[in-house]
Amino acid sequence: MLIDLRSDxxxxxxxxxxxxxHSTKVGDDVFGEDPAINNLEALGSSMFGMESAVFCPSGTxxxxxxxxxxTQPGDEVICDEMSHVYQYEGGGIAFNSGASVxxxxxxxxxxxxxxxxxxxxxxxVHRPVSRLVVLENTANRGGxxxxxxxxxQEIGQLCNQRGLSFHLDGARLFNALIAxxxxxxxxxxxxxxxxxxxxxxxxxxxxxxxxxxxxxIKKARRFRKVFGGGMRQAGSLAAAGTFxxxxxxxxxxxxxxxxxxxxKMLSQLSYIKGIMPVETNIVIAECxxxxxxxxxxxxxxxxxxxxxxxxxxxxxxxxxxxxxxxMLDSLEKSLKTIH
Ligand SMILES: *Cc1c(COP(=O)(O)O)cnc(C)c1O
Numbered sequence: 359m360l361i362d363l364r365s366d367x368x369x370x371x372x373x374x375x376x377x378x379x380h381s382t383k384v385g386d387d388v389f390g391e392d393p394a395i396n397n398l399e400a401l402g403s404s405m406f407g408m409e410s411a412v413f414c415p416s417g418t419x420x421x422x423x424x425x426x427x428x429t430q431p432g433d434e435v436i437c438d439e440m441s442h443v444y445q446y447e448g449g450g451i452a453f454n455s456g457a458s459v460x461x462x463x464x465x466x467x468x469x470x471x472x473x474x475x476x477x478x479x480x481x482x483v484h485r486p487v488s489r490l491v492v493l494e495n496t497a498n499r500g501g502x503x504x505x506x507x508x509x510x511q512e513i514g515q516l517c518n519q520r521g522l523s524f525h526l527d528g529a530r531l532f533n534a535l536i537a538x539x540x541x542x543x544x545x546x547x548x549x550x551x552x553x554x555x556x557x558x559x560x561x562x563x564x565x566x567x568x569x570x571x572x573x574x575i576k577k578a579r580r581f582r583k584v585f586g587g588g589m590r591q592a593g594s595l596a597a598a599g600t601f602x603x604x605x606x607x608x609x610x611x612x613x614x615x616x617x618x619x620x621x622k623m624l625s626q627l628s629y630i631k632g633i634m635p636v637e638t639n640i641v642i643a644e645c646x647x648x649x650x651x652x653x654x655x656x657x658x659x660x661x662x663x664x665x666x667x668x669x670x671x672x673x674x675x676x677x678x679x680x681x682x683x684x685m686l687d688s689l690e691k692s693l694k695t696i697h
Pocket of ligand 1: 530
């Protein structure tokens with residue numbers, strides 16, 4: 359039995375999802391004629407009370423298109439220093455949009471209105487023009503931490519007052535909604551654009567949605583084509599996404615419960631020094647000084663348990679649809695063989 363805790367992207371479509379993919383009608387989406395994609399875009403935007411949506415191959419593309427739509431070359435994007443848009447999108451903010459970045463030092467990947475306010479550039483010819491604020495919820499490098507809605511709304515008001523656009527990297531937004539009980543509509547009414555991933559905890563094989571106002575999504579479709587993301591009969595992928603939104607949201611609670619169980623397990627091991635508070639499906643742990651994390655990961659791999667180191671002293675485990683509660687026992691047994 360393989361226990362794969364490397365990421366929630368490793369899930370494979372279930373038989374039911376494959377059936378939904380197999381039986382769907384398709385058409386040419388660049389012509390706007392794929393019924394399954396149109397259906398998914400309508401479902402996604404209605405869930406958030408937003409006007410429109412566009413289906414893209416990846417969350418990197420939805421984020422990058424959003425940044426491209428909101429900025430001009432030379433503008434500045436404000437985000438936390440751990441943000442996926444800055445750390446893990448290949449320098450795309452510079453490459454695709456020619457924008458500079460103002461990094462904020464947040465708390466576990468989350469920023470505050472005060473930090474954002476301090477990051478906005480003064481109106482001065484020497485400075486780049488602050489144009490866009492990007493939040494990430496849940497925050498990946500923050501160990502799956504969640505924002506308070508009040509903090510998000512405060513930042514939203516600040517953006518309104520200062521004429522900045524407001525984008526959410528919601529790759530794992532549904533994890534945050536399930537963990538906090540917040541409503542999707544509150545997010546839809548606060549952000550100018552939202553990116554959600556269907557291929558993470560929701561278990562679809564491919565795809566992300568970018569949500570926003572009609573005009574914004576019209577512009578986004580143009581950039582999707584430029585970025586090479588205009589797909590043709592991709593409705594089978596969209597059918598998987600629709601299935602995921604309809605069936606795999608509520609069950610995220612199981613992933614959170616399993617992550618909590620792993621947190622408890624790790625807290626009892628002598629080689630674990632500390633664990634970031636576990637709020638959703640991500641567990642980040644720090645090992646005691648002198649402990650060889652790479653060797654540990656190798657030893658666990660020999661027992662068919664996979665996860666990644668994220669620094670010389672820390673590792674990350676992520677729960678998901680294909681991590682079953684029954685696997686907790688063998689995980690614990692293996693972890694206990696390490697000293
Ligand atoms: C996974 C992820 C994305 C998008 O990644 P893709 O692999 O391109 O779909 C964006 N933001 C965060 C926080 C992520 O974890």
